[in-house]
Amino acid sequence: MNIHEYQAKELLKNYGVPVPDGRVAHNVDNAVAVAEGLGGDRWIVKAQIHAGGRGKGGGVKLASSLDDVRSLTDQMIGSHLVTPQTGKNGRLVQRVLIEQACDIQQEYYLGMVIDRATQRITVIASASGGMDIEEVARTSPEKVIREAVDPAVGLMGFQCRKIAAKIGLTGKQIGEAAKLMQALYRAFREKDALLAEINPLAIVNGGSLLAVDAKMNFDGNALYRRPQITELRDFDEEDPKEVEATGHGLNYIALDGNVGCIVNGAGLAMATMDAISFHGGKPANFLDVGGGASPEKVGNAFRIVLQDPNVKIILVNIFAGINRCDWIAEGLVQAMRDLEINVPIVVRLAGTNVELGGPILAESGFPFIMADNLDDAATKVMETLEAQS
Amino acid sequence: MSVFVHKESRVIIQGFTGQHATFHAEEAMQNGTTVVGGVTPGKGGQTHLDLPVFDTVEQAVAETGADVSGIFVPPPFAADAIMEALEAGIGVIVVIADGIPVQDMVRVKRYAAGRDAVIIGPNTPGIITPGGCKVGIMPSHIYTPGRIGVVSRSGTLNYEAVQQMSALGMGQSTSVGIGGDPVNGTDFVTVLQAFEDDPETDAVIMIGEIGGQQEVEAAVVGFVAGVSAPPGRRMGHAGAIISGESDTATAKMDRMEDLGVHVVRNPALIGETANRVFS
Numbered sequence: 174m175n176i177h178e179y180q181a182k183e184l185l186k187n188y189g190v191p192v193p194d195g196r197v198a199h200n201v202d203n204a205v206a207v208a209e210g211l212g213g214d215r216w217i218v219k220a221q222i223h224a225g226g227r228g229k230g231g232g233v234k235l236a237s238s239l240d241d242v243r244s245l246t247d248q249m250i251g252s253h254l255v256t257p258q259t260g261k262n263g264r265l266v267q268r269v270l271i272e273q274a275c276d277i278q279q280e281y282y283l284g285m286v287i288d289r290a291t292q293r294i295t296v297i298a299s300a301s302g303g304m305d306i307e308e309v310a311r312t313s314p315e316k317v318i319r320e321a322v323d324p325a326v327g328l329m330g331f332q333c334r335k336i337a338a339k340i341g342l343t344g345k346q347i348g349e350a351a352k353l354m355q356a357l358y359r360a361f362r363e364k365d366a367l368l369a370e371i372n373p374l375a376i377v378n379g380g381s382l383l384a385v386d387a388k389m390n391f392d393g394n395a396l397y398r399r400p401q402i403t404e405l406r407d408f409d410e411e412d413p414k415e416v417e418a419t420g421h422g423l424n425y426i427a428l429d430g431n432v433g434c435i436v437n438g439a440g441l442a443m444a445t446m447d448a449i450s451f452h453g454g455k456p457a458n459f460l461d462v463g464g465g466a467s468p469e470k471v472g473n474a475f476r477i478v479l480q481d482p483n484v485k486i487i488l489v490n491i492f493a494g495i496n497r498c499d500w501i502a503e504g505l506v507q508a509m510r511d512l513e514i515n516v517p518i519v520v521r522l523a524g525t526n527v528e529l530g531g532p533i534l535a536e537s538g539f540p541f542i543m544a545d546n547l548d549d550a551a552t553k554v555m556e557t558l559e560a561q562s
Numbered sequence: 563m564s565v566f567v568h569k570e571s572r573v574i575i576q577g578f579t580g581q582h583a584t585f586h587a588e589e590a591m592q593n594g595t596t597v598v599g600g601v602t603p604g605k606g607g608q609t610h611l612d613l614p615v616f617d618t619v620e621q622a623v624a625e626t627g628a629d630v631s632g633i634f635v636p637p638p639f640a641a642d643a644i645m646e647a648l649e650a651g652i653g654v655i656v657v658i659a660d661g662i663p664v665q666d667m668v669r670v671k672r673y674a675a676g677r678d679a680v681i682i683g684p685n686t687p688g689i690i691t692p693g694g695c696k697v698g699i700m701p702s703h704i705y706t707p708g709r710i711g712v713v714s715r716s717g718t719l720n721y722e723a724v725q726q727m728s729a730l731g732m733g734q735s736t737s738v739g740i741g742g743d744p745v746n747g748t749d750f751v752t753v754l755q756a757f758e759d760d761p762e763t764d765a766v767i768m769i770g771e772i773g774g775q776q777e778v779e780a781a782v783v784g785f786v787a788g789v790s791a792p793p794g795r796r797m798g799h800a801g802a803i804i805s806g807e808s809d810t811a812t813a814k815m816d817r818m819e820d821l822g823v824h825v826v827r828n829p830a831l832i833g834e835t836a837n838r839v840f841s
Contacts, residue, residue, distance in 0.1 A: 258794075287665070287668065287744065289745070289801075292668060293671075293672075294665070294668065307806055311807075323672065324668050365663055365664075365665055367664060393800075394661045394662060394664065395663035395664075395665070395666075397638060398663075424798045426795050426797065428790075428792065436718075438717050438719065438798075439716060439771075439802060440714065440715060440717065440718060440719030440720070440742070440769070440787050440798075440802075441716060441718035441721075442798060443716075443719075443787035443790075443791055443798075443802070444719050444722065444785075444829035446788075446789075446791070447788065447789045447811070447828075447829055448828060448829050448830050449790070450789060450790040451827065451828045451829075451830075456790055459791070459798065461798040464699075492718045492725070493701070494699060494700050494701045494717060494721055523721075523722075524701055525701050546726075546830065547722060547829060547830040548828070548830030548831065
């Protein structure tokens with residue numbers, strides 16, 4: 174689960190990570206009041222959306238007067254900010270972060286992730302700050318410092334000093350950086366984060382360290398024990414179909430093709446999309462109905478897939494282990510009765526109670542296109558699509 | 563021999579008296595698995611499915627000589643249950659739960675370091691040596707005894723591949739689901755090595771998916787799901803996310819091919835390709 178920059182900074186500040194003075198604003202008057210309250214004569218106006226690359230899209234601007242704050246906020250709030258990560262439609266900006274501007278002398282990268290290779294929390298640091306760390310890792314891997322943390326003892330002071338020295342910090346900055354890293358680690362551990370990124374971590378006037386930008390991502394599986402983090406969720410940043418699906422216990426991800434997919438199991442759902450692609454088609458979505466799919470759940474799956482106007486055909490692919498094909502079939506028939514379904518439906522059933530599922534569909538009188546296996550299903554999807562056009 | 567579990571395995575179930583655990587323990591017993599008891603804290607001394615229930619894994623091991631545990635407890639309690647099994651000396655621990663916090667698994671892995679135990683999962687359909695031992699939630703009837711090892715991340719995609727194989731008369735020595743989580747107990751390499759060392763396994767089919775780098779290290783016939791998956795999105799499984807160019811399904815399959823693996827690009831042809839390669 175992602176949170177906004179201003180929320181991440183608030184959280185990290187409470188752990189002792191130095192961040193710029195600033196506050197979030199939801200409208201123009203609010204923004205000007207925040208700037209006035211902060212004092213100074215230059216401010217940064219930052220659009221708050223979950224996608225990265227905001228600077229490139231014009232979502233981070235310097236204001237040299239309160240009038241600037243007013244006009245920049247006016248431009249940003251209500252606009253759709255397009256960045257390399259948002260897609261061409263961009264994201265609606267609903268709030269901005271107003272911060273006191275600072276003079277940056279040097280920029281560094283500091284991050285923490287759960288590294289899949291070491292299977293441990295790992296600190297990543299680099300002297301190349303303000304840049305995409307993956308890009309740095311690709312072009313000059315020697316500039317990326319990695320240090321895995323032993324979960325039995327946590328991030329040790331010596332490790333932090335080692336990292337600080339390797340990215341070129343000296344003198345009192347080494348101790349400051351170590352304190353900052355341990356604060357970041359505590360936040361990471363205690364809030365069940367999957368990723369924390371301070372990019373750039375800057376040395377500002379007077380030589381002290383400051384987290385100029387902050388990004389955090391949290392483990393959805395741990396939210397049950399992190400109510401404070403759950404409250405930070407911003408549903409406006411998510412696809413409403415995906416939010417609705419989650420509420421029904423379905424896992425749905427919208428894509429840009431025209432073949433709707435309803436499958437059980439994440440791996441088979443991906444493989445079904447791949448089989449469609451292999452035959453030259455384009456999946457409209459990923460949808461995993463999960464184990465124990467009741468007829469109601471199948472109906473909800475249809476409702477969500479059909480909300481996408483691009484869907485021209487639906488492929489249902491079920492390999493029942495915990496599931497039962499007869500239940501799935503009943504759900505399909507029920508969905509045909511309850512919903513206005515004007516697209517053809519290709520069905521492939523296998524596994525538990527498949528001998529009961531087929532007849533239910535055949536006797537329903539609805540024109541299901543039955544497939545024997547995955548290849549047959551993908552082939553029939555493509556044939557039907559071609560016959561339509 | 564098969565790998566990790568076999569006819570002689572003595573299985574206990576943690577979270578024994580729960581609904582899913584009960585259903586799958588019964589199904590496993592009907593298909594030849596030796597379940598010797600279970601653990602449900604607070605219900606020690608009772609009998610369930612005609613088998614003894616214990617309060618702790620330590621008691622269960624002492625009384626039954628169990629060496630394999632199937633963990634069916636809910637995700638928030640799973641890390642504790644795995645460590646309890648490790649501490650009690652269980653050799654093979656199968657973790658079904660989907661939704662264990664990743665940092666819990668980081669601690670479990672640390673706790674397991676230096677102990678001679680295999681953790682399968684979490685977020686796995688489990689492990690089955692057809693006709694010998696099943697610890698998990700897969701439908702036993704699609705598996706047939708044979709000499710081909712199967713290792714996968716996903717459950718239903720594993721069923722898909724196994725059915726394609728069984729339809730062509732290819733049986734399985736053991737089928738292992740390593741699970742869809744980013745931090746998992748046993749990786750592909752460990753399972754492939756075990757198959758390599760098993761005289762009853764002639765060849766291995768590996769079914770991976772996007773995210774991480776485990777798949778590319780070794781296999782015989784392989785498929786990686788997620789060619790059509792967009793980057794940066796979690797595709798159902800917590801671990802199925804493309805975080806960099808080398809995480810993509812195409813990149814992984816290309817590298818497997820470079821290493822001499824017979825890569826299947828169409829998931830509908832896993833069985834057919836295996837049949838061609840192995841015969």
